Amino acid sequence: MTIIWAIWILLQVLIGYNLYLPIILFTFYKPSKQIPPLVAEDDYAIIVTAYEQVDSIPNVIASILKLHYTNFIVYIVADNCDVSNLSFDDERVVILRPPETLASNTRSHFYAIYNFKRQHTRLTIIDSDNLVDPEYLNELDKYFNTGFSAVQGIREAKNLNTTYACLDAARDIYYHFYDGKILFGIGSSATLAGSGMAFTTQLYRDSLESRDITGAGFDKVLQSIIVGQNLRIAFTDKAIVYDEKTTHSDQLVKQRSRWINTWFKYFKFGFALVFKGITNFSRNQFIFGFILLRPPLFIFLILSVICMLANIFISIAAVFVWLVGLIVFILGFYIALAKSDTDKRIWQSLINIPKFIFYQVLSLLKVRKANKHSVATTHYYNSDTVENDKIKSDES
Numbered sequence: 219m220t221i222i223w224a225i226w227i228l229l230q231v232l233i234g235y236n237l238y239l240p241i242i243l244f245t246f247y248k249p250s251k252q253i254p255p256l257v258a259e260d261d262y263a264i265i266v267t268a269y270e271q272v273d274s275i276p277n278v279i280a281s282i283l284k285l286h287y288t289n290f291i292v293y294i295v296a297d298n299c300d301v302s303n304l305s306f307d308d309e310r311v312v313i314l315r316p317p318e319t320l321a322s323n324t325r326s327h328f329y330a331i332y333n334f335k336r337q338h339t340r341l342t343i344i345d346s347d348n349l350v351d352p353e354y355l356n357e358l359d360k361y362f363n364t365g366f367s368a369v370q371g372i373r374e375a376k377n378l379n380t381t382y383a384c385l386d387a388a389r390d391i392y393y394h395f396y397d398g399k400i401l402f403g404i405g406s407s408a409t410l411a412g413s414g415m416a417f418t419t420q421l422y423r424d425s426l427e428s429r430d431i432t433g434a435g436f437d438k439v440l441q442s443i444i445v446g447q448n449l450r451i452a453f454t455d456k457a458i459v460y461d462e463k464t465t466h467s468d469q470l471v472k473q474r475s476r477w478i479n480t481w482f483k484y485f486k487f488g489f490a491l492v493f494k495g496i497t498n499f500s501r502n503q504f505i506f507g508f509i510l511l512r513p514p515l516f517i518f519l520i521l522s523v524i525c526m527l528a529n530i531f532i533s534i535a536a537v538f539v540w541l542v543g544l545i546v547f548i549l550g551f552y553i554a555l556a557k558s559d560t561d562k563r564i565w566q567s568l569i570n571i572p573k574f575i576f577y578q579v580l581s582l583l584k585v586r587k588a589n590k591h592s593v594a595t596t597h598y599y600n601s602d603t604v605e606n607d608k609i610k611s612d613e614s
Contacts, residue, residue, distance in 0.1 A: 230525050230536070236518045237543035239508070240396045240550035247403045253360040260362065262290040262355055263338035263419065267326045268346035272299045274462075281349040281460075283308055286356060291338070293330040297321065323412075324431045331423065342416035347462035349376060357457035358416045367421045368444050370398060371414040371457030375561070383463035384567030385574040388555065389515070390461070391564070395554035397509060398453040406505040407445050408453030410437035413461070421449075435480035438510075442487035445506045448498060475581040478514055485511055516578040519547070 266278055275294060282292055292311045296304070298319040306313070316329050327343065340362060344350065351357075354371065361369045372394050375387035397409040415437070417425075425443045426436070444451055488510030495504025512518070526540035555565070 230540075233518055233521045233525060234540065234543055236512050237522060237547040239512070240400075240554075241546050243396060243400050243404060243505075244550065244553065247400045250403060253364060257363065259287060259289040259355075260340055260359060261336070261338045262287075262416075263330065263334060263341040264290050264292045264344060265327055265330045265341055266292060266294045266344045266346055267297070267323060268294065268299055269297045269321070269326075270299060271346065272296055272301060272304055274347045275304060278344060278346060278348055278350070279306060279311055282344070283310075284352050285350065285354060286352045287354075290355065291335055293333065295320075295326040295330050297326050322430070322432045322436075324426050324429070324436045327422070328427065331419070338419055340416060341419050341422060343413050344459060345413040345461070347376070348373075348413055349460040351458035351460075354457050354459065357454050360456075361452040361454055362416075362418070366452040367418045367449060368410075368451040369416050369457070370408040370410055370451055370453050371416070371459055372398065372453075372455040373411055373414045373459050373461040375564075376460035376462050378463070378561055378563045381567050381570050382574070382577075384561075384564045385570060386463040387561075388564050388568065390463075391558045391560060392515070392551055392554045394455070395558060396550075399455060401505065401509065402450070402453040404501075404505065405450075406502045406509075407441070407449075407451035409506075409509065410441045410451065412437045414457065414459035416457075433480075434476040435484055438480060438484040438487070441506075442484070442491065442510070445491060445503055446494065448494075448500050448503060450502055472581075478517075478578075478582055481514055485513075514578070516575045517582070519544075520575070520579075522547075 264282060266275070266282075268275055275296075279292060279294070282290075290310065294304070294311065294313045296313060296315045298321070299315065301313055301315050304313055312333070312335065314330060314333055316326075320326050320329060327341075331341070340358075342355070342358065358369050358371065373390060375383065375390070378384050378387060393409070394411075398411075399408075402408045421444070422440075425440055429439065431439055441451060488507045491503045491507030491510060493507075494500065495502070495507055513521075522540060522544060526537055526544070529536035529540065
């Protein structure tokens with residue numbers, strides 16, 4: 219019984235610390251120092267990846283061409299796409315159509331790299347459903363020019379037209395706040411988000427050129443390699459990309475099943491980074507490793523509730539600890555939204571969190587078949603209806 223009891227206590231600790239961790243990290247947060255003004259523009263490759271769908275490409279390119287920046291070339295990698303209706307007058311836009319289906323983010327990225335018109339010193343990755351803020355590259359430059367070789371921007375909601383989109387946006391706000399702003403602010407690294415991120419071209423090539431990564435999760439591999447070298451990934455909430463949020467339940471289930479599959483596949487990297495953090499006395503690696511070990515939100519929340527209910531028959535004191543933990547987590551979630559510029563529609567959508575969690579559970583049940591789904595999320599939202607007042611115009 220002693221061994222069983224010890225295992226039960228350990229299991230609860232491994233689950234329960236995730237409830238308290240955000241608030242603990244928040245208490246150590248310090249705002250980053252003022253970034254000095256820019257000296258000169260650098261040379262960027264903007265890689266826009268599309269798989270099977272190109273309907274949103276004209277909108278993303280239109281937003282890129284409004285950048286308050288001149289030294290860049292856009293590379294559209296149209297993988298398994300019909301590009302007959304894609305045409306751009308600007309010589310800075312290059313359309314690449316691989317002769318064979320790549321079905322991989324990194325393969326698309328390197329297809330662009332191998333077809334660069336010139337040797338760009340930096341590259342940034344944008345999804346085909348994104349829009350970029352005019353100051354995007356300028357804000358990235360501030361961190362590159364202070365010595366960082368990897369920078370994660372912020373992905374704000376492009377659409378809040380359904381409850382699912384609002385809840386998806388709430389989730390993103392939470393992660394950007396704690397896994398971006400707070401982690402970077404306490405001396406660790408921001409987690410990578412798949413798009414809206416930038417690197418020196420050399421770092422990206424050194425990290426992934428020898429690896430053939432298929433399916434979702436290249437960003438998980440990349441961040442582990444970068445932090446494994448004890449390099450820090452900077453975060454800026456001023457480099458904004460507007461990201462399309464899920465609008466349909468089936469879209470949500472397929473997308474989340476891929477993401478959950480990715481966590482099960484790559485969370486092991488966290489153990490290596492925690493160990494490196496201890497041996498190297500590296501706060502960056504140690505804290506980041508713990509973040510990688512954390513399960514998706516809905517999983518540890520469900521497990522926490524189960525543990526609390528189980529303790530009704532075991533220990534009332536433990537029930538109280540779990541209850542406090544859940545309250546602390548809710549407080550932490552509130553802080554993330556309150557400290558961010560959160561739309562009132564997102565606040566109003568929170569009442570539907572149980573429904574959102576239900577679809578996440580469905581995603582978990584389908585996780586073994588996740589890689590059979592399309593490698594890209596199907597987009598339903600019409601970008602022509604985006605509230606363009608969210609994006610600063612050239613005249614502002």
